[in-house]
Amino acid sequence: MFKDDREFASLLCNQDKHAKRAFQEIYTDELYFIASKMVNVGIDEDSWDYRTKKGYNIKVSDDVSDTYLWLLHQVELKSCLYKGLAEFKNYILTVLNGSFIKKDWLKWKTGITGYIPKHIQEKGDDYIEIYKLMRQKKDDETIMQIRKMEYSDLVDYKYDIHRSLAKHGQLDLIKDYTVTSLSVTNEDGEILYEPKDENLSVEETDDLSLSMNKIDEIIQSFSKSDQFIAIAYWGKNLSAGDLFTFLNKDTPSILKKSNIASADDVYKFVNRFIDNFHNEISSDTNPITKKGARTIIENYYLIKK
Amino acid sequence: MKQQVDIELIIAYIEGSLNSVEKADEVRTLIESNKDWFSAYVDLKSSAEEFKNTKFEVTPDQLLNPLKNSAVKSTPKFDFNWLLKPQIGLGIACMLIVVVFVSLNREVDDFELFTDPNIKNLQMTSDVSDIVKLRLNESTLKIFNSSTDELSVNINNNNYILSMFDSLEVSLEKGETRIIVMNSNQETIQDTTINN
Numbered sequence: 124m125f126k127d128d129r130e131f132a133s134l135l136c137n138q139d140k141h142a143k144r145a146f147q148e149i150y151t152d153e154l155y156f157i158a159s160k161m162v163n164v165g166i167d168e169d170s171w172d173y174r175t176k177k178g179y180n181i182k183v184s185d186d187v188s189d190t191y192l193w194l195l196h197q198v199e200l201k202s203c204l205y206k207g208l209a210e211f212k213n214y215i216l217t218v219l220n221g222s223f224i225k226k227d228w229l230k231w232k233t234g235i236t237g238y239i240p241k242h243i244q245e246k247g248d249d250y251i252e253i254y255k256l257m258r259q260k261k262d263d264e265t266i267m268q269i270r271k272m273e274y275s276d277l278v279d280y281k282y283d284i285h286r287s288l289a290k291h292g293q294l295d296l297i298k299d300y301t302v303t304s305l306s307v308t309n310e311d312g313e314i315l316y317e318p319k320d321e322n323l324s325v326e327e328t329d330d331l332s333l334s335m336n337k338i339d340e341i342i343q344s345f346s347k348s349d350q351f352i353a354i355a356y357w358g359k360n361l362s363a364g365d366l367f368t369f370l371n372k373d374t375p376s377i378l379k380k381s382n383i384a385s386a387d388d389v390y391k392f393v394n395r396f397i398d399n400f401h402n403e404i405s406s407d408t409n410p411i412t413k414k415g416a417r418t419i420i421e422n423y424y425l426i427k428k
Numbered sequence: 429m430k431q432q433v434d435i436e437l438i439i440a441y442i443e444g445s446l447n448s449v450e451k452a453d454e455v456r457t458l459i460e461s462n463k464d465w466f467s468a469y470v471d472l473k474s475s476a477e478e479f480k481n482t483k484f485e486v487t488p489d490q491l492l493n494p495l496k497n498s499a500v501k502s503t504p505k506f507d508f509n510w511l512l513k514p515q516i517g518l519g520i521a522c523m524l525i526v527v528v529f530v531s532l533n534r535e536v537d538d539f540e541l542f543t544d545p546n547i548k549n550l551q552m553t554s555d556v557s558d559i560v561k562l563r564l565n566e567s568t569l570k571i572f573n574s575s576t577d578e579l580s581v582n583i584n585n586n587n588y589i590l591s592m593f594d595s596l597e598v599s600l601e602k603g604e605t606r607i608i609v610m611n612s613n614q615e616t617i618q619d620t621t622i623n624n
Contacts, residue, residue, distance in 0.1 A: 153479070204436070206436055208436045208437055208439075208440040208446070209439040209440035210443060210445060213439055213443050213476065214436055214439050216475075216476075216479050217439050217472050217475045217476045217479065218435060218439075218472075218475075220478060220479060221471050221472055222471045222475075223435070223468075223471065350463070351460075351463070351466050354463070354467055355466075355470045358467070358470075359470045359471065359474060361470065361474065365474070365477070369473050369474075369477070373441070373459070373473065374459050374466075376460055377460055
């Protein structure tokens with residue numbers, strides 16, 4: 124029926140019914156796995172259980188079912204780009220499960236359903252309404268008026284929403300706002316909010332004024348291998364073990380340049396990186412503790428993700 | 429010039445399927461020197477590893493490559509597993525016991541003691557006539573204990589022990605032979621004289 128991977132991909136690209144049916148027969152479990160991961164983000168909701176061929180259950184809600192169908196459509200699209208360099212199975216599943224496709228999914232989800240992320244829904248009606256208004260690009264005055272709330276309360280709500288979106292890699296949903304580690308600014312760079320963040324342990328919050336550019340500048344001054352490892356550790360949330368195993372196999376020179384010879388050395392690297400960053404960023408005018416420096420780094424890579 | 433990230437090339441590098449060492453070196457250099465390539469590599473590697481470590485159904489070969497349709501695996505017409513069921517096993521065990529007893533009895537029945545014309549002067553001291561069976565074949569006497577008791581047999585002042593269901597063969601000399609059989613309580617259950 125299919126001569127090889129390239130022909131299979133080509134038929135999928137051309138929406139061949141037999142190829143689509145064959146793909147679903149082979150990869151249903153994997154597609155449900157990805158769909159479930161995209162939608163649920165660890166949050167329970169009304170769902171039915173899909174029992175995989177291997178015998179474990181995946182919670183399938185309406186969102187998961189819709190996403191499954193969307194993924195099937197993506198299979199057609201991505202199959203068209205297949206060149207036959209990698210095994211088709213690895214190619215298509217790795218791409219569908221990768222973070223690249225997540226942004227496309229968010230766009231689709233937002234465009235057709237007025238999607239509100241589950242983690243925002245869980246926070247309650249006030250958060251949902253404010254999130255919707257932010258999505259509609261309403262200014263703070265208008266939101267305050269509609270919601271009949273004080274500015275300080277609105278700022279707290281917005282801050283929580285930003286943090287939650289950033290944590291789930293969904294900041295794209297509110298494009299007009301950028302979040303620095305310590306403040307929320309609009310596109311013109313105007314600071315809308317400087318949040319109270321107890322974890323920062325900032326001695327004098329009022330005097331604190333850091334821009335993303337400053338953080339960028341410091342991190343860019345570090346060696347390239349250090350920057351890369353920081354991306355993998357904070358930006359991609361790799362564990363020390365995975366980081367060492369992955370890079371040691373595929374790009375060992377990066378580890379070597381950063382003096383990492385074991386998974387334990389990754390922790391030493393993290394401390395060294397924070398120390399170096401702290402030395403650069405802390406000053407008399409911006410007194411920041413090491414704990415604060417660590418939080419800034421974490422937030423920086425969360426945003427840069 | 430900034431080279432656009434090639435996702436499939438990175439996946440091929442990760443799975444180790446690039447067809448030349450030079451190509452693999454080229455990809456590795458890009459990953460190690462370009463932030464976008466490195467970032468894509470980490471994403472793809474994590475994604476690939478997640479799938480590698482998640483146990484999904486193993487895709488049958490005939491689905492992966494339908495051209496190489498393997499013969500359909502035939503199911504055996506007779507399933508022997510039912511024999512392993514305890515009810516069946518118990519039934520078989522009972523049948524075996526019955527068969528053993530029947531065969532033993534058949535062996536016992538071979539001793540047609542009372543119809544053997546060569547055995548004379550038979551004197552039974554016990555009413556239980558089926559405890560001991562005797563058979564004389566020319567000069568060979570065969571004695572069979574058909575009880576569960578251990579019997580003592582005295583043949584012309586030679587003593588023998590006969591366990592339950594056991595038998596004994598003795599060559600007889602010409603002339604008269606006296607056979608005395610006693611049970612475990614030393615009761616004489618048979619006293620027989622044979623003229624050979």
